Amino acid sequence: MTGRIKPAGLSRRHLMASAGAVAATGIVGLPKRLLAADPIKVAGIYTVPVEQQWVSRIHVAAEAAVAAGGAEYTFTENVTNTDYPRVMREYAEQGAKLIIGEIFGVEQEAREVVDEYPETAFLLGSSFLHDEAHPNLAVFDNYIQDASYLSGIIAGAMTQSGNIGVVGGFPIPEVNRLIHAFMAGVRETKPDATFQVSFIGSWFDPPKAKETAFAMIDNGADLMYAERFGVSDAAQERGILAVGNVIDTQGDYPETVVASALWHFEPTLNAALAAVAGGSFKADNYGTYSFLKEGGCSLAPLGTFEGKVPAEAMALVAEREAAIKDGSFTVEINDEEPKSS
Known part of the structure; x- marks a missing residue:
């Protein structure tokens, strides 16, 4: 099932895969331990439509993780920078275990929100490096x-x-x-x-x-x-x-x-999902997963x-x-x- 959530409301859409869906897509790449565990609740927060090329790659990878049985996925698109922290808080309050998105225009405010939810993992596109002061924030961008x-x-x-x-x-x-x-x-x-x-x-x-x-x-x-x-x-x-x-x-x-x-955002997201599932998610630079040698x-x-x-x-x-x-x-x-x- 596909659809969109408007920034003004988080009446969420959850995507769950059936065994038939996995077989039909032929998606591979998620660690086996993820497939045996409960799907991880993932929330995407995007400042542009999911059709926009950069965000579309994150969105496609998240839907692939759903089809492979490793994630539930909800997203909100067209979020303004001023509204971004609020949406982050709402998803964290609603139990998202991994929040993905891009904070290029709202770096300081987003990092403040991250500190409010130490049990939530955040994987966010950023122009800045990860910081041990925010142990639950990992950063990435498209090093292609x-x-x-x-x-x-x-x-x-x-x-x-x-x-x-x-x-x-x-x-x-x-x-x-x-x-x-x-x-x-x-x-x-x-x-x-x-x-x-x-x-x-x-x-x-x-x-x-x-x-x-x-x-x-x-x-x-x-x-x-x-x-x-x-x-x-x-x-x-x-x-x-x-x-x-x-x-x-x-x-x-x-x-x-x-x-x-x-x-291809799949290597980046799969690494984050594995870290969340294993309880080892930490501040890190996930940008290297975009390199050619990493797929x-x-x-x-x-x-x-x-x-x-x-x-x-x-x-x-x-x-x-x-x-x-x-x-x-x-x-x-x-x-x-x-x-x-």
Whole structure:
């Protein structure tokens, strides 16, 4: 059963899996001890719709945990930053054992709430490190720079002009590192590439992202890095290529999206669920579960572009992917704000 809970009310929706649902989905990955225990009550608190690409990956992973029998899951979307602490308290009061979400705009207030509920585990997207002063708060974000780098290799091989547009949400570390990794990948196959970089000041404003992309295309960009929704729409309308971020939109833009870096939140959530079940949840950095070697990110299938990317580029992608997995090659994590060049 699916549905939404509006921020104003927590008349909650619980998701429970049957054995048939698990068999139908073929979901694997949860520790065996979780499957034998009672499902853990998980609550998601999101400041944007669950369709938004970053949050959608958390939402999908939570629903996968439900289908595998390891969790009950309730969520509230479109929560304002000012309302976020209240919703945290309500879920904690209602017995949630693990609360997941993102507190980038409400760091101090959220940490105060965390301290009020020491028996509740909090796994929250954050720009700051975990702090032993908050022993029940673990932090994460999408460290998918490995996959972003690989997508850049493909982009560099597919651009004709070497003029690439980049549209991001906010210039925060979580976004900056992906853009830098993408640009580093581009330079592997297009060393003289130039980049137009702009941030729209929103996590979910497809019209503004689209308008920004149009301006870059008018300024000569022949390939767009779609960190935000709306960019691929502009690329499609103007007949140029795009590279996706976090989710796979190739099916929606079959003639436009040539590659995408995917985030898989399942390793992060499964690790947290195992820690809660084992009574070992503590302040920690779960960001490393997003690394390629942990299964936390990957390059999406090329779909309609299979066979259209130069073989030399795909060979380099395969070589670098193997090296990243075995530790002989490391993609730089650069959190500084990227600039046009």
